Each structure stands twice: as structure tokens, then as C-alpha cells.
Amino acid sequence: MGLMVEGTWRDQWYDTDSTGGKFERPSTTFRGRIAPGERFAPEPGRYHLYASWACPWAHRTLIYRKLKGLEDAISVSYVDPLMLEQGWTLSEGADPIHRARTLWQVYAKADPAYSGRVTVPVLWDRKHATIVNNESAEIIRLFDAWPGARGPLLYPPERAGEIDALNAAIYPAINNGVYRAGFATTQAAYEEAFDEVFAMLDTLEERLKTRKFLLGDAPTEADWRLFTTLIRFDAVYHGHFKCNRNRLADYEELWDFTRALYQIEGVADTVRLDQIKTHYYGSHRMINPTGVVPKGPDLDFWAPVSRVRG
Numbered sequence: 001m002g003l004m005v006e007g008t009w010r011d012q013w014y015d016t017d018s019t020g021g022k023f024e025r026p027s028t029t030f031r032g033r034i035a036p037g038e039r040f041a042p043e044p045g046r047y048h049l050y051a052s053w054a055c056p057w058a059h060r061t062l063i064y065r066k067l068k069g070l071e072d073a074i075s076v077s078y079v080d081p082l083m084l085e086q087g088w089t090l091s092e093g094a095d096p097i098h099r100a101r102t103l104w105q106v107y108a109k110a111d112p113a114y115s116g117r118v119t120v121p122v123l124w125d126r127k128h129a130t131i132v133n134n135e136s137a138e139i140i141r142l143f144d145a146w147p148g149a150r151g152p153l154l155y156p157p158e159r160a161g162e163i164d165a166l167n168a169a170i171y172p173a174i175n176n177g178v179y180r181a182g183f184a185t186t187q188a189a190y191e192e193a194f195d196e197v198f199a200m201l202d203t204l205e206e207r208l209k210t211r212k213f214l215l216g217d218a219p220t221e222a223d224w225r226l227f228t229t230l231i232r233f234d235a236v237y238h239g240h241f242k243c244n245r246n247r248l249a250d251y252e253e254l255w256d257f258t259r260a261l262y263q264i265e266g267v268a269d270t271v272r273l274d275q276i277k278t279h280y281y282g283s284h285r286m287i288n289p290t291g292v293v294p295k296g297p298d299l300d301f302w303a304p305v306s307r308v309r310g
């Protein structure tokens, strides 16, 4: 795990000394948008996604690529599950564009003087040979609004305010909250994050007693953003990130909700628990120095769903 400094890879872990043991996620740098008539126009076969099966942020983009019927329009490369000295790596043949074996080489192709973290997901433009965007929150909106994309809009303008408000509450407390707990290097920073994770899970559990999905009858962006954290919860966040007040399976509504989303056509194909466990337990050696990956838990995401609320 490391970062790039003026185009060169440097192997170093996140600095939590300067933040009192707190993990602070740096913001991403490539923030281009795709729109007809613009520099990045939507064209089939032009864009390529670099994703990880393990990463919850990349997972958002894989779900959207599937739900929106963009598998033919947007090609994909998967990085290897372990992220060690070279950061994300690619197996031989995994990158049809650059034949890169590390993701930092792809960032260097986009900007030979790039400084910053080398994260997934990355949306690459073949035409201009550069990175369009490496922020999953924006990539999913590009996919949602892609011309000819399948299904209803997941961020419809009339619900944008409600979705934004939910995202703004769920991202710090849950999506990033589990990381703040797991990467904390002081007891106080860990406990603060831990309390926020479970307070928000409790709030959402209540909310889901009267709603099928977060905004009612049908899933929206807010549900999918929550889903990629929940589906990993019992397998990695509960143990590896020490978010162990409860398991997801202990929450009747949230567990049912997670399975309801998992069972939507195509979604299960985007969930690879083996890759998820290998990545977290194997890559974060300062948390788990042996790299030993637990065999459990035994989770049945196909168990029948009981939610009928609307």
C-alpha cells in the first residue's frame, strides 16, 4: 500500500499520526464527466473500468454496470485481491489497454507527474488516453444517466434531495465509518467511529420497519451505496475492522434488506466474498500481520426475503 509522488510509486501506509489516530480519507483527483457533445462523450466501447471485486467503492460501479445494462458498452479489468507493496496489481492479461501489472502505471499514463493515492475504481477513456474519473460516487451517476441505460433512474431529479441527505448521513457513519473504526490507531478514534457505525445502523433499522427500501418501494442510489458496505459487514467489518457490537444478521430489517438487494437479478454476480476476505485480511498487515483469512462466517444471502412493506 502506498501512493505516488510526482509520477513515482512510494510504499507507505496512511499517516494517522498527524490526525490523532484518526483515518481521514483523501479526496480523489480525476473528476471529469461524460455527456453528449463534451470532451468525454458517451460512446460504446470507448471507456474502460478498472475495478476490484473486494472494494466497496468499486463495487458500486460494478453493480451499476450490471443493472444499467452497460456490460457491452463499458469493458472492465479486475485488479488482484491483495494490495501490498505495489498497491493494486493486475495479473498477466488482465489489462487489455496498457498491459499494466500495477494500477499506478495506469495513473502514470494519465498523468506522468501524478501525486496522490492510487485507488479503484478508475474510469479510463481510450480516446484521450486518460482517466475520466476515479470517484465512485460520480461514476455511478455517469452510468445511471448513460444514453440507453436500462431501468429506471436511480438518482431521479425529484428524489435527489432525499437521496443526497441519506448519502450525507450514511457515508461518514457507515461506508467510511467502518474504515474509520478499522484503521484507527488510538482507542478513542476507534470507539468514536464504532459508536457512529452502530448508531446509524440502529437508525436505518428503524427506518426499514416501515419501508421496503430506504426511499420506499424501489431501490435508489442510496440503497446501493449502503448495500456494498452491508454485504461485507459480517465477513470483514465485524471481525477485521472490529465493528462487533452486532452482526448484520442480528438486525432483522437490515439483513432482510441486504438479501432483497442481493437477490435482484445480476447483483449476486458482483459479490465475491472470497476476494473480499482475501483482500481485507491479507492486505492490511498492520491490522492482521499473519495474513490468515478466517474461514467463516457462513452467510446465506439466498435465504428467502420476507419484506413486503411498501
Ligand SMILES: N[C@@H](CCC(=O)N[C@@H](CS)C(=O)NCC(=O)O)C(=O)O
Pocket: 001, 002, 003, 027, 028, 054, 055, 056, 057, 058, 087, 117, 118, 119, 120, 121, 134, 135, 136, 137
Ligand atoms: N473516494 C473513492 C475512494 C476509493 C478508495 O478509497 N478505494 C480503495 C479500495 S476500497 C483504494 O483503492 N485504496 C487504495 C489507497 O488508498 O491507496 C471512491 O469512492 O471512488
